[in-house]
Amino acid sequence: MITIKSAREIQLMKEACKVAFLAHKAIEESIQPGMTTYEIDKIAEETIRKNGGIPAEKGYPSGMQGVPNYPASTCVSINDEVIHGIPSKTRVIKDGDIVSVDLVALKNGYNGDMARTYLVGNVSPEAKRLVEVTKQAFFEGMKYAIKGNRIGDISHAIGEYVKSQGYSVVREFQGHGIGKEMHEDPGIPNYGKAGRGPRLEPGMTLAVEPMVIEGKPDIWELEDGWTITTQDGSLAAHYENTILITEKEPKILTIL
Numbered sequence: 444m445i446t447i448k449s450a451r452e453i454q455l456m457k458e459a460c461k462v463a464f465l466a467h468k469a470i471e472e473s474i475q476p477g478m479t480t481y482e483i484d485k486i487a488e489e490t491i492r493k494n495g496g497i498p499a500e501k502g503y504p505s506g507m508q509g510v511p512n513y514p515a516s517t518c519v520s521i522n523d524e525v526i527h528g529i530p531s532k533t534r535v536i537k538d539g540d541i542v543s544v545d546l547v548a549l550k551n552g553y554n555g556d557m558a559r560t561y562l563v564g565n566v567s568p569e570a571k572r573l574v575e576v577t578k579q580a581f582f583e584g585m586k587y588a589i590k591g592n593r594i595g596d597i598s599h600a601i602g603e604y605v606k607s608q609g610y611s612v613v614r615e616f617q618g619h620g621i622g623k624e625m626h627e628d629p630g631i632p633n634y635g636k637a638g639r640g641p642r643l644e645p646g647m648t649l650a651v652e653p654m655v656i657e658g659k660p661d662i663w664e665l666e667d668g669w670t671i672t673t674q675d676g677s678l679a680a681h682y683e684n685t686i687l688i689t690e691k692e693p694k695i696l697t698i699l
């Protein structure tokens with residue numbers, strides 16, 4: 444079921460999204476070679492808690508037998524890791540790495556979801572371009588995040604743009620509705636046919652999140668049951684915002 448948020452709920456969504464934004468701002472200002480992914484996680488957790496939020500990814504159920512609930516406040520995925528990298532005290536960020544950080548702030552019962560891929564130190568032009576295309580893919584999707592359009596219009600715009608740039612989108616994971624739950628209906632694939640899927644209505648809040656691979660789209664899941672990597676070892680990037688469908692342009696709630 445797709446939930447339409449009331450004016451009061453939209454206000455609460457904005458507050459949760461602001462906390463997610465502040466956590467990313469703190470990471471952006473401090474990320475550098477030599478840091479561990481655990482340190483990134485702590486910066487995010489402290490910023491979220493200091494601003495009255497809870498890091499919602501911590502304890503999130505895996506849904507798979509034998510795989511523990513998610514142990515950290517963020518997902519930190521480096522280079523060929525696509526998503527769901529588990530922060531670790533032994534994982535050191537190196538000069539030239541691209542580092543995807545995905546986090547969800549829960550505040551007053553509502554969730555704000557946001558991901559960025561950070562360029563650390565001297566990043567290759569190829570990696571930089573991948574990160575830029577991933578961000579632009581989100582904004583290509585936004586051109587269609589308009590009342591009366593369909594979810595498939597967003598998906599199609601993202602997928603076609605990524606393809607036109609010579610990259611692949613991840614097919615096994617997708618964007619999603621968001622609100623009281625981190626993951627609500629509808630699912631928002633990063634590829635698909637225009638004109639399909641649920642119609643967009645004012646008051647819908649959606650997490651739109653292109654996940655883009657430099658090479659082939661195939662992925663592996665590592666033995667930890669969480670980390671997703673590219674099969675061909677090529678780089679991956681992620682860009683996500685929580686947005687609100689309005690009477691006119693979409694409002695991006697995780698950019699302040």
Ligand code: MG
Nearest residue numbers: 545546556557
């Ligand atoms: Mg996310």
